[in-house]
Amino acid sequence: MAEDKLTFTYYLKLLFPFVKKDLGLLIFGLFAMLVTSGLRLLNPLILAQIIDHSIPDKNMAQMFQYGAYFVIVILLSGLLSYLQILLLSRLGIKIITKFKGNVFSHLLKLPVSWFNKQPVGELIARVESDSERVKVLFSDLSITIIGNVLFFIGGFVILFILQWQITIYILPAIILCGIGYWFLFKYLNKFFRLIRERYAIITAKITDYVQGIQMIQALNQEKKALQDVEKASLAKKKVEVHTQVIEYGSQSIFSFMVNVVFIIIVILVSAPKIIAGTLTVGILIVFIQYIYQLVWPLMQISENVMQIQRSFASLKRILELTELPTEDDTYTGTKIPVFAQEIKFENVWFAYKEDEWVLKDISFTIPKGKKIALVGPSGSGKTTTVSLLCGFYPVEKGRILIDGVPLSEMDFREWRKKIGLILQDVYLFPGSILENVRVYNDQISEDKVQKAISIVQLDDFIKKLPEGINAELAERGQNISQGEKQLISFARALAFEAEIIIMDEATASIDPQTEAKIQRSMENLLSGKTALVVAHRLTSVLDADEILYFSDGRITARGKHNELLQTSPEYQKLVELQMLKVQDE
Numbered sequence: 204m205a206e207d208k209l210t211f212t213y214y215l216k217l218l219f220p221f222v223k224k225d226l227g228l229l230i231f232g233l234f235a236m237l238v239t240s241g242l243r244l245l246n247p248l249i250l251a252q253i254i255d256h257s258i259p260d261k262n263m264a265q266m267f268q269y270g271a272y273f274v275i276v277i278l279l280s281g282l283l284s285y286l287q288i289l290l291l292s293r294l295g296i297k298i299i300t301k302f303k304g305n306v307f308s309h310l311l312k313l314p315v316s317w318f319n320k321q322p323v324g325e326l327i328a329r330v331e332s333d334s335e336r337v338k339v340l341f342s343d344l345s346i347t348i349i350g351n352v353l354f355f356i357g358g359f360v361i362l363f364i365l366q367w368q369i370t371i372y373i374l375p376a377i378i379l380c381g382i383g384y385w386f387l388f389k390y391l392n393k394f395f396r397l398i399r400e401r402y403a404i405i406t407a408k409i410t411d412y413v414q415g416i417q418m419i420q421a422l423n424q425e426k427k428a429l430q431d432v433e434k435a436s437l438a439k440k441k442v443e444v445h446t447q448v449i450e451y452g453s454q455s456i457f458s459f460m461v462n463v464v465f466i467i468i469v470i471l472v473s474a475p476k477i478i479a480g481t482l483t484v485g486i487l488i489v490f491i492q493y494i495y496q497l498v499w500p501l502m503q504i505s506e507n508v509m510q511i512q513r514s515f516a517s518l519k520r521i522l523e524l525t526e527l528p529t530e531d532d533t534y535t536g537t538k539i540p541v542f543a544q545e546i547k548f549e550n551v552w553f554a555y556k557e558d559e560w561v562l563k564d565i566s567f568t569i570p571k572g573k574k575i576a577l578v579g580p581s582g583s584g585k586t587t588t589v590s591l592l593c594g595f596y597p598v599e600k601g602r603i604l605i606d607g608v609p610l611s612e613m614d615f616r617e618w619r620k621k622i623g624l625i626l627q628d629v630y631l632f633p634g635s636i637l638e639n640v641r642v643y644n645d646q647i648s649e650d651k652v653q654k655a656i657s658i659v660q661l662d663d664f665i666k667k668l669p670e671g672i673n674a675e676l677a678e679r680g681q682n683i684s685q686g687e688k689q690l691i692s693f694a695r696a697l698a699f700e701a702e703i704i705i706m707d708e709a710t711a712s713i714d715p716q717t718e719a720k721i722q723r724s725m726e727n728l729l730s731g732k733t734a735l736v737v738a739h740r741l742t743s744v745l746d747a748d749e750i751l752y753f754s755d756g757r758i759t760a761r762g763k764h765n766e767l768l769q770t771s772p773e774y775q776k777l778v779e780l781q782m783l784k785v786q787d788e
């Protein structure tokens with residue numbers, strides 16, 4: 204984001220659409236704040252009337268009358284500030300919910316490559332805490348600061364009118380106090396930021412550990428995880444304690460200034476005037492009351508200005524997220540893909556990090572209706588090849604052609620509609636089996652889902668469930684087996700009538716019985732379809748039309764299973780290893 208864009212008017216323009224609908228509410232908040240400030244200024248004056256007139260005149264009726272005004276003013280200002288806080292905090296929550304929704308919807312459109320570089324836990328914590336701070340901008344903060352400024356100016360105008368001779372002594376002292384408070388907050392601000400950063404680190408750690416809880420328990424690493432989180436908490440605690448010592452310590456100093464120093468100044472300046480009869484006790488009380496009432500708004504203004512700065516810093520960080528280029532910005536192709544003949548990788552090169560080539564000059568063809576298997580050692584580039592075909596990353600050199608048209612010229616969403624992607628780690632959505640197969644697409648009928656389920660031979664499993672197809676899956680499918688998850692993802696690809704099946708086979712070992720079942724289901728799924736399969740099991744490559752052997756980012760051998768057994772020593776070795784594994788099992 205260009206620095207010059209980050210002006211106040213830029214933010215205002217950006218935030219206006221969020222406030223537009225509730226502008227009336229915001230104006231009411233402002234109005235209520237004005238009235239409350241006015242009423243707060245009125246009270247000391249009423250008190251002065253009682254002290255200077257009603258009591259000396261022994262006029263009880265007038266005293267009760269002023270007393271009633273006094274109570275009414277307090278009640279009214281209490282009621283108005285309650286209403287104002289209630290309405291504005293509702294407005295803040297409403298706006299920020301919408302705002303967060305927009306941020307999340309933008310995050311969903313960011314390219315996979317961006318997420319690869321992000322510690323997700325930290326990102327969530329940041330969006331959450333930044334949004335909370337933006338919220339106060341909409342709710343009470345902006346209104347409070349305006350109210351405080353007006354109250355402060357109004358108070359001083361009244362004091363000047365009442366007794367400018369005393370006011371000129373007090374004004375510089377109060378302003379000095381405000382400036383001191385401003386510097387204090389500026390100093391504290393860097394500690395507040397540090398606390399937030401450390402909080403984000405703790406949240407990220409907890410999120411990561413909870414996600415990997417099974418592994419942590421299996422490896423007996425609970426203590427280590429706890430120590431790690433405790434270490435991070437301790438780092439945050441240290442800064443927090445230091446900040447509180449300074450914050451509360453200096454608040455006590457300011458409090459002393461207000462309660463003792465200012466009052467002494469007022470009494471010293473006004474006492475000779477009272478003795479000389481040029482000043483009433485009532486006015487003295489007005490002064491003392493106003494000092495209490497004016498100093499805190501001034502300090503609050505310093506605090507509010509800092510808070511506003513922090514809110515804008517948070518807003519800037521969130522906006523930086525929402526201005527990141529989305530997939531739509533990266534892939535600008537518009538052609539509607541037609542796949543009638545073949546998919547062709549033509550001298551494709553790809554690197555995740557600059558010049559560290561993961562794919563080097565990859566060329567192969569998948570004719571329509573054929574099944575191509577990718578085999579080879581771990582890290583040789585098989586999954587990356589699949590990701591490029593799905594359009595998760597743009598190709599750096601070379602081209603991927605669909606019936607001769609470069610993938611980069613195509614509408615990537617339309618292209619992905621043709622693909623049934625089955626990953627090693629099957630992602631299941633919160634919801635029932637039915638919802639997971641048709642992924643909330645109601646146009647896919649229940650009959651079609653049932654049919655897909657029976658083609659992939661999942662019906663035995665469904666029949667055992669009391670709720671059948673409507674059985675709810677636990678988060679990330681924790682209440683079903685790895686094999687069952689695989690079959691649900693097969694059924695999903697079938698229900699969506701994917702033309703091309705791209706499968707990164709699960710590497711986790713499953714028992715031979717389940718493997719045989721998955722193999723049969725896979726044959727049913729792939730029958731008549733074009734398929735690109737990253738094969739980890741021998742059974743998946745035996746009937747492939749072509750097997751590509753990947754080694755260190757290159758295709759070093761290719762052919763059918765029997766051909767490769769004759770021509771490729773590295774393939775032979777892979778097969779021998781697999782046979783040994785099968786025998787062991």
Ligand SMILES: Nc1ncnc2c1ncn2[C@@H]1O[C@H](COP(=O)(O)OP(=O)(O)OP(=O)(O)O)[C@@H](O)[C@H]1O
Binds near residue numbers: 319579581588
């Ligand atoms: N998101 C990523 N960011 C950076 N490097 C990556 C990323 N994904 C993979 N790599 C690297 O790219 C290389 C190829 O990885 P790839 O996942 O394509 O291999 P693979 O053959 O599919 O391995 P496996 O059989 O273990 O799944 C590896 O060196 C890997 O470390």
